[in-house]
Amino acid sequence: MExxxxxDRSQTISTGFLDGARKNYPREVQYVIVALALAxxxxxxxxxxxxxxFPLWNWGEKAGLVSFLLLLMAIKFWTVAYFFMxxxxxxxxxxxxxxxxxxxxxxxxxAVMATLHGFRAGQH
Amino acid sequence: xxxxxVVDHDxxxxxxxxxxxxxxxxxxxxxxxxxxxxxxxLLFGGLITTYxxxxxxxxxxxxxxxxxxxxxxxxxxxxxxxxxSSLTMVLAVAAIERGDxxxxxxxxxATALLGATFIAGQIYEFTVFVGEGMGYTTSRSSSAFYxxxxxxxxxxxxxxxxxxxxxxxxxxxxxxEHRSETVETVGLYWHFVDVVWIVIxxxxxxxx
Numbered sequence: 001m002e003x004x005x006x007x008d009r010s011q012t013i014s015t016g017f018l019d020g021a022r023k024n025y026p027r028e029v030q031y032v033i034v035a036l037a038l039a040x041x042x043x044x045x046x047x048x049x050x051x052x053x054f055p056l057w058n059w060g061e062k063a064g065l066v067s068f069l070l071l072l073m074a075i076k077f078w079t080v081a082y083f084f085m086x087x088x089x090x091x092x093x094x095x096x097x098x099x100x101x102x103x104x105x106x107x108x109x110x111a112v113m114a115t116l117h118g119f120r121a122g123q124h
Numbered sequence: 125x126x127x128x129x130v131v132d133h134d135x136x137x138x139x140x141x142x143x144x145x146x147x148x149x150x151x152x153x154x155x156x157x158x159x160x161x162x163x164x165x166l167l168f169g170g171l172i173t174t175y176x177x178x179x180x181x182x183x184x185x186x187x188x189x190x191x192x193x194x195x196x197x198x199x200x201x202x203x204x205x206x207x208x209s210s211l212t213m214v215l216a217v218a219a220i221e222r223g224d225x226x227x228x229x230x231x232x233x234a235t236a237l238l239g240a241t242f243i244a245g246q247i248y249e250f251t252v253f254v255g256e257g258m259g260y261t262t263s264r265s266s267s268a269f270y271x272x273x274x275x276x277x278x279x280x281x282x283x284x285x286x287x288x289x290x291x292x293x294x295x296x297x298x299x300x301e302h303r304s305e306t307v308e309t310v311g312l313y314w315h316f317v318d319v320v321w322i323v324i325x326x327x328x329x330x331x332x
Contacts, residue, residue: 013149028218035211045330046200066331073326077319084214085315091150094158101162105169118177
């Protein structure tokens with residue numbers, strides 16, 4: 001049975017050590033403001049379906065619509081992760097850990113689509 | 125290893141938790157949840173990729189494609205409901221850090237109810253789709269669609285079970301403010317389910 005030596009203990013770090021984190025999370029009113037912003041962005045997403053001919057996203061065949069929706073999606077994703085999941089206020093290593101998973105997932109997407117010719121219409 | 129309860133009443137958002145030593149300086153529970161969520165990105169990345177690869181049926185004899193049966197206004201309402209559940213969840217985390225147990229239970233129940241509303245909407249949606257001829261085995265696109273959205277639905281359901289468990293713990297007095305990290309960890313899972321739906325709603329439902 002292994003026992004923890006004094007030297008082992010000296011290598012541990014207290015969870016209270018901030019290491020880049022902020023001591024306090026935002027006030028409740030800030031969460032409500034963020035949620036209202038997210039609701040407004042969702043409204044914009046729905047508007048692309050309700051008014052497909054609006055000039056802001058109706059350009060370049062479907063390129064404008066796809067770009068606009070991907071941008072809104074990325075903003076919503078980032079906002080929830082940073083404010084509600086507290087990545088903005090927590091230790092930076094958690095941000096790096098989470099976005100490693102996201103980048104790997106995007107890598108899986110690109111690899112599979114490229115391997116199976118998914119980027120070329122009618123090839124799969 | 126002695127635990128130390130820390131309550132900070134000076135700041136705008138009071139913060140109560142137990143400090144202890146770990147190798148990383150992050151509690152093992154929280155780090156474990158983040159590693160799990162990072163791995164979940166790969167799971168959903170694979171499922172979304174499969175859907176995008178197979179979203180068009182090979183022939184019209186294979187029944188309707190998912191995008192032909194979507195009810196975007198209905199799904200938009202469901203998306204809004206899930207988005208708002210993230211707000212109630214984060215308010216529950218803020219309440220437990222304040223030691224306001226009544227509000228913790230209120231926000232947790234609200235989050236669970238919003239999640240249940242989303243699941244009810246998904247069951248209704250699936251029922252309508254099957255009625256219109258798009259079953260699980262109708263085509264590879266329908267299989268990919270049901271697998272992706274079904275997996276997400278299972279994640280929401282697991283989240284609801286965790287929320288109800290937290291409410292029961294709180295009612296029995298087993299969720300004091302120094303265990304706020306338990307609520308925060310469940311909250312991380314819940315918000316992740318929300319961000320996954322943000323991607324699914326845009327990529328699967330809205331992008332043509």
